Amino acid sequence: MAKYKLRVNGKARTVDASDADKPLLYVLRGLGLTATKDGCGLGQCGACTVIINGSAAPSCQVTIANAQGKSVTTLEGLGSAARPHPIQAAFIEEQVPQCGYCTSGIIMSAAALLAKTPKPSEDEVRAALDGNLCRCGIHVRVVRAVMAAAGQRGLP
Amino acid sequence: MNAPIKHRFSRRALLKGGALTVAFALTGLRTASAQGAAVASRILDNKQVDAFLAVNSDGTVTLYCGKVDLGQGLRIAIPQIAAEELGIGIDKIKYVEGDTALTPDQGRTSGSSGIQRGGVQIRQAAATARKALIELAAQRLNKPAGDLVAADGEVRPRAGGAGIKFAELVGGKHFDLKLDPKPLLKDPASYTIVGKPLRRPDVPGKCFGTATYVQDFTVPGVQHGRVIRPPAMGATLVSVDEDSIKKFPGVKVVRIKDFLAVVGADEWTTERAARALRAQWSDWAGLPVQEKLAETLRATPGVTEQSIVSKGTAAAPRQTPRRWAPHISGRCRATLRSVLPARWRMCVLMQQRSGRLRRACTTTR
Numbered sequence: 001m002a003k004y005k006l007r008v009n010g011k012a013r014t015v016d017a018s019d020a021d022k023p024l025l026y027v028l029r030g031l032g033l034t035a036t037k038d039g040c041g042l043g044q045c046g047a048c049t050v051i052i053n054g055s056a057a058p059s060c061q062v063t064i065a066n067a068q069g070k071s072v073t074t075l076e077g078l079g080s081a082a083r084p085h086p087i088q089a090a091f092i093e094e095q096v097p098q099c100g101y102c103t104s105g106i107i108m109s110a111a112a113l114l115a116k117t118p119k120p121s122e123d124e125v126r127a128a129l130d131g132n133l134c135r136c137g138i139h140v141r142v143v144r145a146v147m148a149a150a151g152q153r154g155l156p
Numbered sequence: 157m158n159a160p161i162k163h164r165f166s167r168r169a170l171l172k173g174g175a176l177t178v179a180f181a182l183t184g185l186r187t188a189s190a191q192g193a194a195v196a197s198r199i200l201d202n203k204q205v206d207a208f209l210a211v212n213s214d215g216t217v218t219l220y221c222g223k224v225d226l227g228q229g230l231r232i233a234i235p236q237i238a239a240e241e242l243g244i245g246i247d248k249i250k251y252v253e254g255d256t257a258l259t260p261d262q263g264r265t266s267g268s269s270g271i272q273r274g275g276v277q278i279r280q281a282a283a284t285a286r287k288a289l290i291e292l293a294a295q296r297l298n299k300p301a302g303d304l305v306a307a308d309g310e311v312r313p314r315a316g317g318a319g320i321k322f323a324e325l326v327g328g329k330h331f332d333l334k335l336d337p338k339p340l341l342k343d344p345a346s347y348t349i350v351g352k353p354l355r356r357p358d359v360p361g362k363c364f365g366t367a368t369y370v371q372d373f374t375v376p377g378v379q380h381g382r383v384i385r386p387p388a389m390g391a392t393l394v395s396v397d398e399d400s401i402k403k404f405p406g407v408k409v410v411r412i413k414d415f416l417a418v419v420g421a422d423e424w425t426t427e428r429a430a431r432a433l434r435a436q437w438s439d440w441a442g443l444p445v446q447e448k449l450a451e452t453l454r455a456t457p458g459v460t461e462q463s464i465v466s467k468g469t470a471a472a473p474r475q476t477p478r479r480w481a482p483h484i485s486g487r488c489r490a491t492l493r494s495v496l497p498a499r500w501r502m503c504v505l506m507q508q509r510s511g512r513l514r515r516a517c518t519t520t521r
Binding site for chain 2: 018019021022023026029033034035036037038074075076079080081084088091092095096097098099100101103104107136
């Protein structure tokens with residue numbers, strides 16, 4: 001078992017993995033951080049999106065070896081009911097999720113966008129969330145909530 | 157997934173242990189009410205009012221809904237419907253959903269039937285219960301039932317004056333009442349709860365990652381499986397080289413005729429074994445040639461030459477006659493499935509079911 005060191009939600013973690021190619025997604029969920037969801041396993045749906053060193057990435061496509069030494073933020077580390085991230089607060093205000101399976105990934109992608117582009121245009125929001133699929137069809141509310149979280153007027 | 161969330165105690169053990177009214181949500185178990193719980197035995201017969209609701213002695217009402225909330229909002233909509241029809245504040249409603257030991261069989265949760273079937277049943281149960289509560293109060297108050305109204309969890313004279321709380325009337329007891337499928341319903345014009353955009357209780361958990369999905373739930377000794385698909389449709393499994401996954405500890409091959417899978421305790425190890433497993437599949441040449449796709453589809457029996465142009469107009473398309481029903485033959489269906497991108501296949505299947513594809517095929521010619 002090789003040991004890998006990384007920071008998860010601000011905490012230093014050392015994880016054992018018998019295989020360097022083990023997806024970060026499985027490592028995170030194995031740590032009990034189950035907000036990050038396993039969708040397609042192919043990097044095509046965005047359900048497993050986390051923030052790695054400031055950028056949104058599908059955790060099913062990042063190996064534990066690649067995550068070594070990096071700082072990973074999951075939905076659990078973004079905010080809490082007591083101290084919600086503006087995106088989380090806006091998602092609740094706009095009642096965004098339906099089944100919610102894609103929500104974690106969408107919030108992480110949106111949070112990464114706002115960290116880099118605090119006042120995005122609607123087109124920029126749509127582009128940033130292009131890799132996040134939603135089968136329930138919540139897209140319009142997502143854009144509205146992200147715009148609201150950025151302090152901008154969203155869709156009417 | 158190796159998620160470490162484990163069920164902390166057994167629901168059935170809890171029920172046996174004396175917790176009487178129990179709310180079960182995906183987030184786990186919690187007793188709905190310690191002192192208010194009063195229904196000792198659940199009645200599950202969906203022809204009975206008691207199957208759907210119980211008036212607790214603490215003034216709350218527990219709803220039992222056989223439909224489940226998958227994000228469509230039943231957890232707020234059903235309580236709204238019942239609270240409205242019963243005449244009680246929605247804050248007094250406790251909600252139990254989708255538990256075969258506690259909730260009546262309301263059929264599957266699909267096809268937009270949650271409200272239009274499930275909600276309607278609960279509304280009928282609540283209306284039947286309201287009538288019973290008013291009649292009980294009429295006896296106690298010595299007033300005609302028509303002079304009484306159920307509101308705020310009590311039955312009181314329409315003209316004003318002291319009422320009797322639901323809990324005092326039936327708290328903790330069964331109604332023992334058949335559900336009236338055609339009860340006298342409240343006039344929608346008088347609604348104060350239904351129609352209000354109340355917040356869904358499941359949303360915060362989904363935004364903070366605390367909602368537990370079935371994928372996040374595990375039991376001791378859980379095994380993970382991966383199915384190995386054949387390279388072509390129609391291919392049969394010729395042989396499997398079990399030695400090819402020897403290096404993955406604890407992973408076993410499952411073979412049932414042409415079905416092939418691997419099962420193991422560790423998910424990632426199982427997934428790697430699925431990729432490494434060597435299996436030989438037969439050839440199958442039943443697929444159409446890609447370049448001749450249009451011709452193949454046209455030549456496939458079952459795709460009719462009829463169109464809305466020949467049968468009607470775009471503005472007034474003719475009604476599809478009954479004899480058009482089996483339009484897509486098995487072969488055509490197989491062809492469509494095999495040539496469409498994976499993401500479209502589901503649409504094809506769904507549209508076939510809804511009849512949309514039938515129309516599409518008959519109208520695009």
